[in-house]
Amino acid sequence: MAVSSAPGKVYLFGEHAVVYGEPAVPCAIERRATVTVERRDDDALRVQADDLSLDGFTVEYGGPRDGHPDIDVPQPLIRAAMGYVDGAIEQVRDVTGESDVGFDVTIESEIPLGAGLGSSAAVVVAAIDAATRELGLTLETEELADRAFQTEYAVQEGQASRADTFCSATGGAVRVEGDDCRSLEAPSLPFVIGFDGGAGETGELVAGVRSLREEYDFAAQTVETVGDLVREGEAALEAGDIEEVGRLMNFNHGLLSALGVSARSLETMVWAARDAGALGAKLTGAGGGGCIVALDPTPEAETALRFTPGCEDAFRAELAEEGVKRLE
Ligand SMILES: Nc1ncnc2c1ncn2[C@@H]1O[C@H](COP(=O)(O)OP(=O)(O)OP(=O)(O)O)[C@@H](O)[C@H]1O
Numbered sequence: 001m002a003v004s005s006a007p008g009k010v011y012l013f014g015e016h017a018v019v020y021g022e023p024a025v026p027c028a029i030e031r032r033a034t035v036t037v038e039r040r041d042d043d044a045l046r047v048q049a050d051d052l053s054l055d056g057f058t059v060e061y062g063g064p065r066d067g068h069p070d071i072d073v074p075q076p077l078i079r080a081a082m083g084y085v086d087g088a089i090e091q092v093r094d095v096t097g098e099s100d101v102g103f104d105v106t107i108e109s110e111i112p113l114g115a116g117l118g119s120s121a122a123v124v125v126a127a128i129d130a131a132t133r134e135l136g137l138t139l140e141t142e143e144l145a146d147r148a149f150q151t152e153y154a155v156q157e158g159q160a161s162r163a164d165t166f167c168s169a170t171g172g173a174v175r176v177e178g179d180d181c182r183s184l185e186a187p188s189l190p191f192v193i194g195f196d197g198g199a200g201e202t203g204e205l206v207a208g209v210r211s212l213r214e215e216y217d218f219a220a221q222t223v224e225t226v227g228d229l230v231r232e233g234e235a236a237l238e239a240g241d242i243e244e245v246g247r248l249m250n251f252n253h254g255l256l257s258a259l260g261v262s263a264r265s266l267e268t269m270v271w272a273a274r275d276a277g278a279l280g281a282k283l284t285g286a287g288g289g290g291c292i293v294a295l296d297p298t299p300e301a302e303t304a305l306r307f308t309p310g311c312e313d314a315f316r317a318e319l320a321e322e323g324v325k326r327l328e
Pocket residue numbers: 033049050051052080081082083084085107108109112113114115116117118119120121123164200201202203284285286287
């Protein structure tokens with residue numbers, strides 16, 4: 001048996017634009033997905049993921065003597081739900097050369113699904129790491145990050161950056177621009193997260209930005225402007241100027257709204273945090289619903305978010321210095 005965990009992340013700057021080659025700065029947070037993997041005697045894959053629920057399916061069966069219920073779950077729903085784990089195991093079979101190895105996989109996660117905190121990347125990184133180690137192979141962090149990226153790239157149909165998976169594999173604050181991935185020195189950042197209890201579909205949101213870019217030059221320019229902003233943000237981080245980091249996060253949120261990936265609940269939480277004195281607040285990750293991230297060294301923004309209608313949970317998040325953790 002092998003057990004690995006990997007952290008989720010928030011974006012200080014640059015989500016979406018990073019898909020088109022602009023730089024981005026995600027930071028790993030101490031909320032983890034833990035994956036336990038045990039090799040099977042056959043080539044089957046059995047996944048236990050208690051946090052994953054499939055809405056709206058029907059089961060037909062002929063009563064106790066029939067024994068074989070026919071479960072009617074729409075294919076796209078299954079692909080969306082299982083694609084990341086299936087893809088991770090495909091990468092493991094490929095890198096180890098054991099093309100028909102089977103596994104029992106158990107996923108436990110503290111990261112809400114589809115909420116912008118990088119649950120997919122954390123699950124994929126932890127699953128690849130645990131399953132390769134179960135077969136006696138320990139991957140270097142770069143290779144692990146690359147295999148995890150290939151998984152997200154395939155599931156998101158060619159519309160994914162290396163940002164989430166590199167950040168989850170290495171931990172800390174990172175900078176990703178195209179294939180160039182590196183760790184960043186960052187000052188201590190007082191993250192506060194607000195969660196609306198909902199989710200957005202990463203693939204669909206990325207596709208929405210893509211078509212806006214194709215339709216309007218000014219949308220393509222907005223994406224480039226995000227890149228300019230990220231470069232300013234890096235300078236502010238290097239100078240340890242977190243007030244400037246906050247101002248730039250506000251600006252980045254405005255550009256993401258213009259690109260159509262915000263939501264009423266995200267706007268409400270962003271403004272609740274700002275009104276409470278946060279240095280900055282923006283949506284994080286793909287958007288459409290899910291989480292915002294604010295910077296606030298005081299307890300005010302977290303308290304305000306707790307009392308904001310539509311905010312289901314508010315919590316502080318520490319930077320995760322360590323990426324993948326090998327637990328067993
Ligand atoms: N605990 C889990 N168990 C099983 N699968 C999970 C789990 N957490 C995430 N996943 C997989 O990841 C998918 C969600 O990934 P998606 O990229 O849409 O959101 P996210 O990674 O949480 O947010 P973002 O990419 O915006 O940061 C789920 O549909 C599921 O396939």
